[in-house]
Every structure is written in C-alpha cells, then in structure tokens.
Amino acid sequence: MQTKVLLITPPFTQLNTSYPATAYLKGFLDSKNIATNQCDLSIELFIKIFTKDFIALVFEEAEKNNENIEFSLVYEQQQDYILKVDRVIQFLQQHEVTAAYQMLQHGFLPKAHRSINLNEEEFEYGFGNLGIIDKAKHLATLFIEELGDFIRANVDEFFSFTRYAEQIATAASSFDEIDSYLSFETTIIEDQLLLLMASKLEQYQPDLVCFTIPFPGNLFAALRCAKFIKKHAKKTKIAFGGGYCNTELLLLSDPRIFNYVDFITLNDGEGPLLKLCEFIEKKIEKNELERTYLLENGKVVYQNKTPNTIFHHSNLPAPTYIDLPLHQYISFLDVMNPMHRLWTDGKWNKLTVAHGCYWKQCTFCDVNLDYIANYQNTTAEDLVDKIEKIIAETGTYGFHFVDEAAPPKILRALAEELLKRKIFITWWTNIRFEKTFTPELCALLAKSGCIAVTGGLEVASDRLLEKMKKGVDIAQVARVTNSFSESNIMVHAYLMYGFPTETDQETIDSLEIVRQLFQNNCIQSAFWHLFTTTVHSPIGKNPDDFGIKIIGPKFKGFAQNDLYHIDSLGADHKQYTEGLNLALHNYLNGLGFEVDLQDWFDFKITPTKLPKKLIASFLKK
Template sequence: MMRPVQQSVFLVTPPFTQLNTPYPATAYLKGFLNTKDIESHQADLGILVINELFSAKGLESLFTEIEAGGYVLDGNIARIMTLKEDYLHTIDPVIAFLQDRNPTLSYAICTGNYLPEAGRFEQVADLEWAFGTLGIRDKARHLATLYLEDISDLIIATVDPLFGFSRYAERLASSARSFDDLYNALKAPPTFTDRILLRILEEQLALYKPTLMGLSAPFPGNLYSGLRCGQYIKQHHPEIKICLGGGYANTELRSLSDARVFEFLDYVTLDDGEATVLHLIEMLEGKRDIHFLKRTFALDEEGVVQYYNGTIAGDYKQADVGTPDYGDLPLDRYLSVIEVANPMHRLWSDGRWNKLTLAHGCYWGKCTFCDISLDYIKNYEATTAVVLVDRMEQLISETGQHGFHFVDEAAPPALMREVALEILRRKLTITWWTNIRFEKSFTPDLCRLLAASGCIAVSGGLEVASDRLLQLIKKGVTVAQVAKVADSFTEAGIMVHAYLMYGFPTQTEQETIDSLEVVRQLFELNVVQSGFWHQFAMTAHSPVGMNPELFKVKNVLEGVGAFANNDLPHIDETGADHSRYAGGLKKALYNYMHGICFDFPLQDWFDFRVKRPTIAPDYIERSLAEAPEPPLRPSTKIVWTGKPPQLEVNHQKHKGKIVTRAQLVFQQKRSALELNVTPAEGKLIQELLERCHVSNQAMTVGALQDHFMQNHHTDIMPLLEGPTIKDLKEMGLYIL
C-alpha cells in the first residue's frame, strides 16, 4: 500500500485585491500551519501580475498586441496609443515612485510636464484643497494613480474588458445565481492579463512544488482569476489538489450544487480556514475520512456535489491560530496609491499595513442588514491584549512595518482599551486604525487613550442617520449618540469615517432628506471628516433577507441558485424610490468632505423636487451640548501616562504671616506645566498618579478609594470629581 504523501501547501490570493498591502487571509493560514509544522508557502498573484504588466516590458507587449489586434480606438484610447513612447519611458520610474523607491520623482510629476495625460486627468482641477502647497509627494501619488488608471482604461477598451485593479471580472461573480457566465468566460481563450497570470503561476509552482493549492477569494473580483488558475492546474498539474475559500465562498457559495465548478476545483471550504484546511490536509494524508471533513464541498463518486461537515471538532481558539506570517510576499513591490482625495480611502490604498483582528466575529451581532447568521460574524471570541501585542511586535520584526489595520467587524471597546494600555506599557511606536460601532463606551478619555497609543482613524456605521431606522436596524445607537462619540474621537485627533446607507426598507423620502441634513451638520461642525453613501442591499444571511416580510419588503427571487446565493433583489412598496437619490446624496457628501457648500439648500443637490428637512438646523450642535458626562463608578479605571510631577513648596512672608504655597510641576514634551495646590493636596496627587501609572495594573476608583481611606483616612472622591481633574487630564490622566 502506498504511503500518503506529506502535503506541501501553496496559499494564493488571485488577482486583484489591494495594490498597497497584502490581503491577510493567506498570511493568517500560513501562520496557523506554522503551529502545526506543516510546510506552506504563499503568493499574492495580483501584485506580481501588476508589477509585470505595469513595466516597460509589459507595456511593450500590451501595445504590440493592441496594434496587431485591429481594434477600433476612440479619441481617448487613440491618444494613449499615440503617446505610447511617453508611457514606455515613464512607467518604470512611476512604479518605483509608488513603491517608495524613487521619492524625488514627485517633483517632476507635479510639474505637469512629465506624465502623459489622458481621460482620467480631466477630473483634475485645483488640488490645493486636498494637498496644500507642500504636499508634493501626495499630490504626485494621486497624479501617478490617474496615470495608471488611464492605462487601465486602455486595457479594458482593447485586450481585456474584464480588467480592473481591485475588481477583476467582478461582474461575472456578483450575484451570480447561475454559473453560466463564469463558465463561458473560462471556456474562452485566456485574456492578455490571464496569460501573464498563468505564466507567473507556473513560475511559482516550479518554485514551491505544492501538493495542495489553496485559493483565497475574498471578493467577487478574485473569483474568475482564481478559477482560471484552477483550470490551468487541472490541465497541466493534475496531481495538485485545489481548494477555494475566503469571503466570497463564505457568503455566496453556501448552497453550491453546480458540479461544473469542480472542473476548476476539487474542494470549496467555508468559514474559518484553519480547521477546514487542516482537516483537508489530514484527509489527503490518509488520516481522516472524507465524511469527517469540516464545512467542505466536493464531488462524490457519482459526480454529485456533496457538503461534508461530519466532524465534531470545533474551530480553533484565537489564541491558538498563531501569528500571521507574511513570508514569501514581496512587501517592497506593493504600490501606495491615492485614488480619490478622501482621507479614509487614502488609508485603504496608501501605505503598507499589517492586518490583524482584535476578535473573531462581532460582539454586537444584531444589525438586521448584516450577515449575522454566518459563523465569522455570529461566533464572537476575543483575544487577550498581551497576545495581540505580542503578535504585533512579531509582525513588526518580520515586516519592518509599524502600521496596523485591525480588520474587525466592529472592534470591541474594552479590548481596544487594554491593547492601548499594553502598547503604552511596552513603549511601542505604532500607528493603527480600525472599524468600530459608535457606542457610548467610547468616552472622551478612552478616545484620548486610543490616540496616545497610536490610533489615527476609525470608521463606523451611521447608516441611515435616522433614529427610527436605526432602531429598525437594531444598531443599538441613536444619532445623538453617534455624534457625541464621533466628536470625542475628533477632539482626540482621530479621524472619523462614517458609513452611510440609503434605501433601508420603509425609508421614506422625508427620512432620506433628513438623513442628509444630519450628515451636513456633522461635517459642518467637523464631527465627521470622511464618509461614503451606499444603497441598502438585502442579503440572504441577514435578518432582512431571511424574514423580508417583517421589514415590509418582498424578495422577488424564487428558489435557490445552483451557484452563488447572497444578494436578493427586493421590492419596497412602502419606501421611497431610493435609486433617484443616489447622485444627489453623493454629490452633497463630496462637497461636504471638502468643507464647502454647507449653506446650499438641500434641494440644490437634486434635479427633482425634494422635501424640506424637518431636522432643526442646530440639532447636532444641541446634541453635543446636552450629552451627559460619563458617570464615575467604583469599577471605573484610572490611568496615568505622564512623568511623576515634582512638588515644589514655598514659604513666603505676607503681611507679617508665613504663607505656604505649593505647585506640582509636570514636565511635558513641549513645555512644563504647573498646577497650584496645597502641600497636602500635592502629596495626595503624587501618590495617586504613582499608583495609577500605566506601567502598573490599572487601578479602579473603588480600589483607590479603599487604599486612601485605609492608609490616609482620606476621601479622594472630591479630587476625582473636582475641577483639578480637568487639568490632570490635560497632562496625561485618563478616567476609563
């Protein structure tokens, strides 16, 4: 009997995701497989294809193929072809610039005489508002991004209509109840981009010689190219087994029944990849029966799609999955681009971020538009702050990058607090950002602490900006609460991005306009700095999708598709004609983000009559003014992050009497600050700050009160609730 071959795993992200940083799925899995001593390698085929295509050699091939193809070229595309020598001359230096290897090129780019310009540059007007007079490198990065998009337009118009930087052939996979369109596209000859992809894939296979290839398809824009890779391996390397997982499979393919999919794959795995991939490896090594795989689709002996979930083993705890491993990935070849002058979109596309999750799943898990029935959202499990910061330090050592993007569904405030404290205890210099829920736990002091630890931005769902609809969504927040929390982040120096939704079931025209008025006020008061509108989509795994009648909408689809099942077209008979409002909402938001047009009537953004807002023009301002201060409870934690203050006591003679004066002197980074106190009060504050220092275990109000009453017979509540506490907060005290 032949001995099963020990598996060598090749984890692949097919084109395309982000240009600036690796998508983390394969790094997560590689980190986990390291803990099991299973050999694995990984590749981001997207960035490898981009680097080959967008090079002098790649463009030379592109222009040659276009010239031989007999394409009918319109004015803009014809212009690019006419300027091909300029593109060939500039492409390698521009790519090097976007990879931070040629920073001085920014001056040449900004002159306006270096880059060839086609249709994308028509949107460029005065960029001073976005980049100022000294933001040369950022302005150049934006212009260089437009330059790449011009070339992308050329590719789409000629050799590859499916091309897109982060959405390759996305339309074929989006809401694809039938596999027909994808199947037909895959049966057609490989496109120009496909040929580059498959050539690079062959090089990678020769390098790593895997026995199992895991394809990660986080988005619809990865599926076509992933299946094209699978098709190639089936034809040229049939000994290699292929599995597909990732976000697309998790949301879209849970009812898969079309056997044709397995002409390109051997397995489709759902939910967390750690257990499913490990079980698959064990099966291939003869250690597990196929019927005891975990959440896996495969063909049976009769060629029928079967779903195997016979194992009783659970998913792995977050503490046991290991640290993401970015080995094998060419971190110096990613491109930092600036597609649009939106501050939050800039974070997504510019800079290299180590991606981590604070917790598995969502701690809230109630929003009715969200896929809360799925494992990766409903099964919440947090990691400890110590483990998380250990992993951060390990990633810094491995990648050399100190920036982190926590990609949680919604980062839990209590864990964010503990992570911030651990970062400060270890004196790490880290920059990080994440997605949150605008809940009241984010007090002004917690926001200041997060900023002190390196937090620079948060994004969160304001959604419909209507209290009635927020309640229907079960968001657990009010508009006033969102405003207060967002203001606390902004005051702490943390940028706030709001996800905005229109078209939620039963949303009326009046509520849509009132939502826009709320958004106008939030931007005018600089409570929110960035935002994005999207239209509500009903998904199969959300409460709305599973019970549409409860939300007064009707699902217009019947039955279950043989391929993907997620987005559900629906009829909202009680709400507005939501699509009419899309253009006006986005146009208004675009101007508000640039700090202009706040005095325009809302009617000006629409080309049809809209209702007047019923929201008071000072609604947000009043909401902020009326927001209550967080209560001081025995469980409230107090943390001091500053240096020990020096107590200076002076005895002066005044009108024949000796007057004792005291000052606490706080040495800050930029200056020394003084606080007038009595000698007794000064000593009390010194001891309080020493006990609450961030290097110690965080002290609660109750524990501090007990200590000072037992040892000094002193009640500290007058101090903690008095005016002095405001001065201490400015010097590094946090009441959490």
C-alpha cells in the first residue's frame, strides 16, 4: 500500500506568506508519485484565533484567570475589538500591493499624455496624503497587535505572532522543561490548534505526518500536535525535520522526544522522506534509512546509509503551493519603512536561487553545516521555468529568493532570462556586498524587477570584518549599497554588535558608519543583532582563536546550538542595546542624523573617531 504523506508547518511563522519547506517537499514527493498533501497550521490557527467568537472567548478566559487584567484599555473596549476583528482581518487579507512596486520602477510603464505631465513634487506630496490603504493597514495592524499583547499577557504566555513557546525551546540543552510543559493542561490557543489537527487527520487520513520545524518557536506546537496524533491516530507515523533539527539536534541522545515522534531527519528532506516512505511500505529495512534518528531498544539511534541518495538543486522540481490557503494570508504594516515592510506585507512566492553559500567562510556562521557548506547552483533557464510554473499556480508575481547569499553571476543570468522571456515579476533576495555588484549590474537587476536586497554588514569595523572573514570592507560596502540605491533597489543591512574582542570604540564607530550610510541613502533599513556564539561556527569550535571562553550551557542530551561565552577583551555590549536600537529606529524613519551619538545613550560613551564625511569620501572614489 502506498504511503499517504501529510506535510505540516506548525505555528507560528510568517503570516503574510507561506513558509516554503512543505511546498518544496510536496513538489518533490509529487514528482515521485507519492500521495502528498500539505497544510499551514500557522496561518490557519491565526485566523481561527482572530475571529469574533474566539476573541470573545479570550476576554472570558482573561476574566476567569486573572484578578488584575493587563492592558486594561483593551479590556475596557472589548466589545469594539470583538465586533470589529472579523472586518479588520478581512481587510488585511485582501490587499495585493506587490505589483505597486513594479509599477513605480523607472521606465516600467509607458508615459503618455497624463503621466508625462505629472508634477513630481505634487506626486510625492500627494502620496503622503493619499496613501489611504497603507494608513488603514497600519492602524489595522496596531489593532491586531493590541489583541496579541492582551492574549500573551492574560491568556497564553507562549503566544506570539511569528513564534510559539520560543522561550522554552531556545538553548534547550535538556528536554526537561519542554517535556514538563507538554504534561500541562492545554491553553485555549492549543485547544484550537488541536481541533485543526483533528480536522486534518480526518480529511487526509495520512500514514506519515511530517512537521517542518524551522525555528525554536515552532517546536512546542509541533510536539503538542504530535502528542495528539499519538493518542488519536496510533497507527500514523510522525517525523520532524527542518532548520531547528538540522542545527540544534545533531547530538541528540535523550530518548524522551520519541514519546511524541517516530523519526527525526536531518538536512535536506527529500532523500530521508523518500526512504521513510519505502520503510513504512516495508520495501527497505531500518538500516537503509538516511540521515534519520529513531528509537531502538530505548536508545536513540542515527541511521544513515551511505552513500546518500542525492537530489541536486538543479534537478529538483518547482515547489508547489497546492493545498495551501493562499487567500487567507495576512499583510501587516507594523513599521512605516518601505524596506522593512517586505517581511510582513504582501504575498511572496519563496524560491531558492542556489543551495548553500558560495562564500562559506564567515567565522560566526554555521559554515560546517549542510545548509551552508553544500553549495549547489542551477541555471537561469531552470529558475525561470520554475517561476513561470509558480505564477501559473498561485497567480502571484512577487518572489522572495531565500538564499543564504544569492550568487551575482546567477542573478545576472536570471535577470537577462526574465527580460528575454518578457516575464515581469517583483523580486528581492539576500546577497553579499560583493564588488561584482557594479552600477551596471544593479541597473540590470532593477530592470528585471528587483526591488530590494538584504545583506550582512555585521560590525562596521574593518578590523573585525577581517577577523570574521567577511571578505568585504566598509568602503566596498558603501559603494555597493550606493549602486543598488542609485538603481532604486532598497538595501537592508544586518548589523551585529558584541563580536569577540569588539571594543567600546568600535561599537560607537560602527554606529557612526551606520548613521552615515543612512544619511547618504546607501541603506534604507537595518537591524541590530547581539552576537551569539554557535557550536557549529568556527568561533564556537575554536574559541581561543577569537579571545573568548565558552562557559555553557552544559549539553544534557537534547539541543545544542547557542553557547554562552566570556569576552575578557571586549566591551560590555548588552548596555548598548537600547541606545543602538533607539538610534536605528530614528534612522529608519529618516530622522536624527544630526543628533550627537551620545544622546542615544543614558550613560557616557566614547566619542567616535571617524570623520563625519567618511562614507561620502568613499563614494567619490
């Protein structure tokens, strides 16, 4: 009998578009004639929560469980929230804005008797006053966020829009706390999740249920569902896989998780899932499984028959979004920044230009793991074939290429192929700030529909960029980001502070570089990350080489990724968090460029030593 597979994204991930893992796997399993369905419990649970009846239940639950209800203004206006939540969600679901970016690309639309006489100054001014959809979307987002705050504070401490119970799955070296919480009574949020899970089991009658666990904030909800399946569908097998498993569970030895699941697979899921189906159908033995943990005689065993069955990136079929409720996804506008909004606003088809990272040298990165180290590319023709298939299936022309770092050479070929076939899409991707991104290449990418790029600047210090083997310097980053911006391609920079041996001076100088990059319109968006050592990175493997000492956590058989460290040579960087974020918030909104850096902090800082026109001087060369 052929195995029936159900692929599930557990709560919560992005709400404006589907996480791509199940779509990729369904596309692959369909090509192997394996009966496969997929569902996104993340969006399905979210829209069940934010309904008139459920929000009424939320307020009832809050009254029952709390003497002092937090967010009293929400509570006092509960009837307005209850009566209007359905309308707000409907509004956030029905606005397609991705095409607007393409319309605004210079030269995309022809100019005739009306557009040729357009007063640019009046147009810019009018857009600010007449941007009714965006204004309403922002207010609607605040409405939903207020309810989310109320739920988390009064009903379910684990609730968040893009994660659930993340706090107990992050750095969970022991399974103790997770296992303990799984024994607790379910919350009303979890009750709704399990009702959805029951309906999927009834609808699809699967033999194998596979949960993708991309992040720590997906683990607990997946385990809740798995526990439910074990109780109510005892013959159904359960598998976990995805980014969390691939990074955190490489040394798994605690058998207790197998009270809830039967298999945990590592790295790319295509080969292991194909073998699992064959195993369930009794076509192969256990020792023929690939990259799969299971329980044998009470002990965790890793089965990995070699050589593995390899499915090269270039030979994989296009992801398929069949079964997913594409009309239900929600566009949020929580930050009024044109670049920042891309993560939450609009429907984006997810696709990968290349598997892994072509650079794979950064010392803070998990360069030894398969998803980074195993670089595989494909052709522009193959990519555009997949793009055409996805457009035909979804009707959506927005694409987010979710690469670790999209290779410039392939992006050039992709742009040329899109233009050759006259396929007009809107797209954005993650890159390295390579000097290969010349003004000419950036203009070509923009012409093909590129509206934005994201990339790691990390610590804006040439000494530290060299130490982390980033392969760029500040001058190069300035020129490359400027080339993108000059072609009307928005740039988001990932920023880091607290890198090993980073001094107070370097932190403040880094902020000054960021200020100047914003002021010179080289970047339009950014985000600060406090450095964390990971066990799979070169720094985690060789801490002495970077002047730090690892102090924990002690591995207790479950997850291992984030490490605690002491940096005796560096500054106390946690004290900078609030000031760095305050400065960045202003820069994101085009404000504060003339404010002295000291004014962002509530303690005495070291003045910057950098010239005020440093970035401008790089752009003149």
